[in-house]
Amino acid sequence: xxxKLTYGSSETIRETTFDxxxxxxxxxxxxxxxxxxxxxxxxxGFFEGDGSFIVSRPKVGSHRLFFTLTQNxxxxxxxxxxxxxxxxxxxxxxxxxxxxTKRGDVDRLIHxxxxxxxxxxxxxxxxxxxxxxxxxxxxxxxxxxxCQPIQFLKSGWLSGFIDAEGCFYLQRxxxxxxxxxxxxxxxxxxxxxxxxxxxxxxxxxxxxIECRKNSTNYRYRVSSILIFEKHVFPYLNKYLLxxxxxxxxxxxxxxxxxxxxxxxxxxWEGKVLERIKRLxxxxxx
Numbered sequence: 001x002x003x004k005l006t007y008g009s010s011e012t013i014r015e016t017t018f019d020x021x022x023x024x025x026x027x028x029x030x031x032x033x034x035x036x037x038x039x040x041x042x043x044x045g046f047f048e049g050d051g052s053f054i055v056s057r058p059k060v061g062s063h064r065l066f067f068t069l070t071q072n073x074x075x076x077x078x079x080x081x082x083x084x085x086x087x088x089x090x091x092x093x094x095x096x097x098x099x100x101t102k103r104g105d106v107d108r109l110i111h112x113x114x115x116x117x118x119x120x121x122x123x124x125x126x127x128x129x130x131x132x133x134x135x136x137x138x139x140x141x142x143x144x145x146x147c148q149p150i151q152f153l154k155s156g157w158l159s160g161f162i163d164a165e166g167c168f169y170l171q172r173x174x175x176x177x178x179x180x181x182x183x184x185x186x187x188x189x190x191x192x193x194x195x196x197x198x199x200x201x202x203x204x205x206x207x208x209i210e211c212r213k214n215s216t217n218y219r220y221r222v223s224s225i226l227i228f229e230k231h232v233f234p235y236l237n238k239y240l241l242x243x244x245x246x247x248x249x250x251x252x253x254x255x256x257x258x259x260x261x262x263x264x265x266x267x268w269e270g271k272v273l274e275r276i277k278r279l280x281x282x283x284x285x
Contacts, residue, residue: 018044018116018147018155027108029085038239039083040112041156042163046242047113048122049164053129065133067100067109076163076243106133107141115144118157119192153202153231159239163246165189168253181276183257184223185232196220203227228257252279 024035051069070092071077077089077098086105090097100109110133117123123146134140152158162185171182189196196209196218207222222232233254241247256279 018157020112020116023108023112027111029108032085036083038156042160042239042242043080043084044113044116044118045157045160045162046164047160048117048119048157049161053125055129055132063132063135064101065103065106065129065136067106069098070095071098071243072096073243073245079242103136110141114141116147118147119189119195120146121191151202152199153235156239158199159236159241162187162236163241163243166246168246168249170253170256181256181260182223183225183228183253183260184221185228185253187220189218189220191216191218193218203231225257225260229261233257255279 018037018041020035020037020040023040028035047067047069050071051067054066054068055063056066057063067087069077069080072095074089074096077096080098081087081089086102086108087098087100090099100106110130113126114130117126127143130141130143166185166187169184169186171184173180173182187196187199193209193211193216200207200209200220200222203222203224204227206224206227207220210219210221211217212219236250241250256276259276259279
């Protein structure tokens with residue numbers, strides 16, 4: 001069970017400054033002529049949600065570095081590989097993985113991520129990988145620190161993070177005489193309370209953050225139709241979700257929100273009620 005948290009006044013939020021200049025000038029693959037800034041921001045958010053830094057030590061005195069990102073949807077990984085211009089997609093049991101193992105390509109991602117990661121835990125894991133990388137090279141790469149906060153609604157990072165850690169959820173209450181639906185966006189994250197607080201602040205402090213009992217597993221929950229209309233939908237129209245599952249879920253979620261807006265004071269009955277019930281079932285999948 002999650003327990004609702006309460007807070008005092010929030011700090012001023014600063015604008016995000018992702019810096020891709022070094023990556024663009026020195027580490028962009030030769031067959032790429034430009035970068036897509038919004039895509040790179042999305043990719044970092046997506047990776048911070050679902051990606052892994054791995055240091056493999058098959059024997060004493062040697063190790064290999066690689067990056068992995070596991071999904072049950074192969075299409076997004078192929079698009080990711082095409083946009084970056086390196087890495088490979090592999091089948092892994094019931095899932096698929098985007099994997100970067102070549103030393104030169106590992107260095108590309110190191111310079112892409114360095115100074116541009118937001119989550120504390122991702123930065124700690126990145127520092128460990130960077131230390132292992134520097135053991136293998138005479139030319140050292142120095143850790144630049146985390147990307148400083150953050151106006152999430154002005155970058156693609158949050159879109160990637162929602163693709164990885166968010167969901168659009170409906171809660172219904174049905175009786176013999178009525179059918180009520182509550183529309184919610186949820187974002188789950190372990191340990192990273194400050195990031196969820198910042199997201200909440202940008203959404204006019206709407207919704208609330210819960211904590212699972214005796215843990216550091218947090219959930220941000222927002223159900224304000226006004227906030228969806230004013231902030232969430234315009235943001236996701238500009239910074240698109242890229243996984244098929246989340247894009248379909250968002251489209252169905254928008255339909256339900258529109259029903260709530262257009263028919264909020266009317267009884268849902270007949271064909272309208274049947275359409276809403278079908279839509280609800282699709283969003284549950």
